[in-house]
Amino acid sequence: MRFTRVLGAALLALGCAAGPAAADSSPSPSASDGGAGPTRAGTSFRTATEIEQDQRATASASAGDYLYWSFAADAEQRPTVRATVKLPDAHTAQTWQVDVYDGLRRRQACQYGAQTRTAAQGTASIDLTCVLRTVRAWSEPWADDPLPGTYYVRLTAIGLPAADLGLPVSTSVEVGAVNIGGGAAVDGSLAEPLVPGIAVTSERKDEDSSRKSAVLSSIEPDGGWSSGWWSSRWVWTGVGGILAALAGIGGYALTRGTGRPTRVPPGA
Template sequence: MGKTTRTLRRLTAGLVLAGAALLGPAAPAGLADTATPTPSGSASGAAAEAGPTEAGTSFRTAAFFRQGRQATAQASTGDYLYWQFPADSGERPTVTATVTLPDSALRHGSSAWRIDVYDGLRRRQPCMYGMQSRLAAKDAATVELACTLRPVRAAADTWSNDPLPGSYFVRLTVTGLPEDDLGQPFSARIGASSKELGGAYAADGALAVPLVPGATTPETVEARAPEDGWSSGWWSDRWLWTAAGGVLAALAGIGGYVLTRGSGRPSRVPPGV
C-alpha cells in the first residue's frame, strides 16, 4: 500500500495543478514540488542501510538485500558471487557494482569483470544501458560496473522475456585474467535502485504471486518483498490520469457553457430609446 499511497499523493497534486491552470492562477511553487516523483529504493547519505557482508555461490544461496542498501563481500578471484533483491511492477532497476582489485604488484596483467542480472525464472535480462562488462588494467585499483534493466511489468506474454515482479539475481565474476592471478583476494560492493515509471508501462492483468524462487508460503514471499510491500498489480496511476482527464473535460464543458450563455444574452436597451 505504501507505493500506491505515494502515487495517489503525487497525482492528486498534479490534478490540483491542472485544474488551477485551467480555471485560475498557477498553484504555489511548494505545491508543485510535492508532485515531483522520487526514485524508489534510492540511497542518500545516512539513509542508506547496510546490507549483507557475504555473497552466495549459486542462485539458491544468493545473499538477499533490498534496494537502497549496499551488499559487500570478500572472495577469491575466479569465484562466482550471487546476490538477490526484489523489484516490483512499474520500476526500472539499475544494478551497480564496484570491485576492489588485488594489489597491482601481485597481478600479472589486466582482468575482465562482468555482472549479469537474472529474473525469478532465472532468465538473463539484457541491459538497456550501462557497462556490465569492463576490462581493468594491471595497475587499476577498482573497476565500476552497471546495468539498467527494462521496466518491470505486472504481467507479460511467456515469449516476451519481459521483466516481471519478484526476485532479481546479480552474478559477479571475472571473465578473463592471467592464470597466475586466479585465487587472489578481492572485495565487491553491490547496490540497486529503481526509477518509478508508473502507468506508462502498466499492463492488463497481474501475476498471481511475484516470482520469488524457493518461496512456499505467503510469509516467505512477503519476507522477500520491497520495504513497502508488493503492489497489487491491477493498480496503476493511469487510472488517476483517466479520472483527471474526465474532470478537466467536465470543467472545460462548464466553462464553455458559461461563456456561451453569457455571450448569448440580449443587451438591455435603456427606456425611452
C-alpha cells in the same frame, strides 16, 4: 467571469495531479541513506544473499568465484545494479562482469551501463553498472520482459589465467531503482510475483537432529507487492474526466445567452 472561474478550477486540478506524477519519477535515496548491508555473498542461485534496495552489500572472495545476491523489484521500477571490485596489488589484466537474472532465472539484458569491463595491470578497482529495463506488471508468456519478483545479481571474473585464480578480492554491490510511474503501466497484472527464491535455512531441532528445510524467500519491496493495481494513470484519467466536465460546463455557459425570451403579444 463564470468561464474564468471554470478555467481556474481546471488548472488547479491539473496542478494537484501533476504533484504525484512528478514524485514518481524522482530517483530513490542513495545507499548512504540506508543501513549497513550484508557482508557476504552466495555461491549459487539457491544461496544468493538477499539485499534491500538502496543498501550496499560487501563480500570478500577469491578471483574466479561466482558471487550471488538477490533483491526484489516491483512493477514500474527501473532497477540499477552497481558493483565495485577492489583488485590485489599485483595482478594481470582482469575482466569482470555483472549479470542480472529474473525470478525464472532468465538473463535480463542491460538497457545501458558498463556491464563488462577489463582492468589493466596495476588498476586498484573496477566499477560495473547494469541498468535494467522497466519492470512490467504483466507481459505475454513468450516475451522476455522484466516482471515483478526476485532478481539475482551474479558477479564474477571471466577468462582468468590460472595464475590469477584464487587471488583475494573485495567486492561491493548496490541496487537502486527509479519509479517510472504511470508511463510504464500496462493493462494487466500477475497473479503472484515471480519469487521462486527457495532459501535453504537451518532449523533448530533436537540435539540429535540437524536437518535443514527449504522455506520461501522473505524478500519483498517496502509496503508489499503492488502487482500493478495502482499507477498515476488513474490520476490522469480522473483529471481528464474532470477537465472534460468543466469544458462542457464552460461551453454551455458561453453559448446559452443571457437575455430573456421576448413574449409574443396575444393576437399578434
